[in-house]
Amino acid sequence: MSLRIGIDLGGTKIEIVALDEQGTELLRRRVDTPQGDYLGTVMAVAGLVEAAEDELGRRGSVGIGIPGAESLATGLIKNANSTCLIGKPLRRDLQALLQRELRLANDANCFALSEAIDGSGRDAEIVFGIILGTGVGGGIVMRQQVLVGANAIAGEWGHNPLPALPGDEHPPPACYCGRRACIEAYLSGPGLSADHARHTGIHLDAATIARDAEKGDAACEATLRRYEERLGRALAGVINILDPQVVVFGGGLSNMQRLYRNLPERCAPHVFSDTVRTRFLPPTHGDSSGVRGAAWLWS
Numbered sequence: 001m002s003l004r005i006g007i008d009l010g011g012t013k014i015e016i017v018a019l020d021e022q023g024t025e026l027l028r029r030r031v032d033t034p035q036g037d038y039l040g041t042v043m044a045v046a047g048l049v050e051a052a053e054d055e056l057g058r059r060g061s062v063g064i065g066i067p068g069a070e071s072l073a074t075g076l077i078k079n080a081n082s083t084c085l086i087g088k089p090l091r092r093d094l095q096a097l098l099q100r101e102l103r104l105a106n107d108a109n110c111f112a113l114s115e116a117i118d119g120s121g122r123d124a125e126i127v128f129g130i131i132l133g134t135g136v137g138g139g140i141v142m143r144q145q146v147l148v149g150a151n152a153i154a155g156e157w158g159h160n161p162l163p164a165l166p167g168d169e170h171p172p173p174a175c176y177c178g179r180r181a182c183i184e185a186y187l188s189g190p191g192l193s194a195d196h197a198r199h200t201g202i203h204l205d206a207a208t209i210a211r212d213a214e215k216g217d218a219a220c221e222a223t224l225r226r227y228e229e230r231l232g233r234a235l236a237g238v239i240n241i242l243d244p245q246v247v248v249f250g251g252g253l254s255n256m257q258r259l260y261r262n263l264p265e266r267c268a269p270h271v272f273s274d275t276v277r278t279r280f281l282p283p284t285h286g287d288s289s290g291v292r293g294a295a296w297l298w299s
Contacts, residue, residue, distance in 0.1 A: 003060030004060055007062065012033055016049065062102050063103045063105070063294040063297030065104075065106070066107060104297075108129060108138050109293070110289075110292075113144075113293040117144055127245070127248060132231075162183050192206045233266075235247060236267045237270070
């Protein structure tokens, strides 16, 4: 019976899961990520794999989800939130330690793949998986295969500019990437909090804004309405290009149930169609999707 091992290499934790050929979970473990320590991170990943295989009594394929991408030109890691990985030959070093071929993918791609194979998008031809959390990421899966792209950036919608409308604030907010008006600068958790502060002068985190809006706070409700309108605009651009059957939401902001009710109406004015049949869905596997998707890189 085949064994698929997935690793979610995050900024604060490294998680491993082992799946059988039906996708049944056999083992799950996590450890803290050695902060700023590339060698320590590599050794921690290898140690998790070796310990899992010892416990299960067999070797498996290994897929790894990373907070960045592997350069197709150099094989080195780029665009990583975990900056100690940038410029490093992560795949080569782990393959040398584990003595086998590995597959690496962006963590948002792994999330989308998990939900496309046996999650909320299991019956869809095209699934767009989005992460709305500390940052804004995305992954595209077509016929249960991750779309990587010519530059290994397919799905990175968070660093496109938000489509502008008359009356938008000027100048638009700056993004950490050095540009202005990035979707991430508006739609991430910190972006939502910053928007609320710009309009009210009050600094609240995204979870508090969502909770207070439910309690009837008018300012927080107005902030969430701006957020939903911008999210609708941003996703309409994706729908006009990809036309996915399913958009699956991940990240902390995906827990706001109002998004699934309100987004069809927010998207519709900006989609080049008389109907919007795209379904907006929460993830079946929740926070587990990324690590499961890494395992499914060998499907």
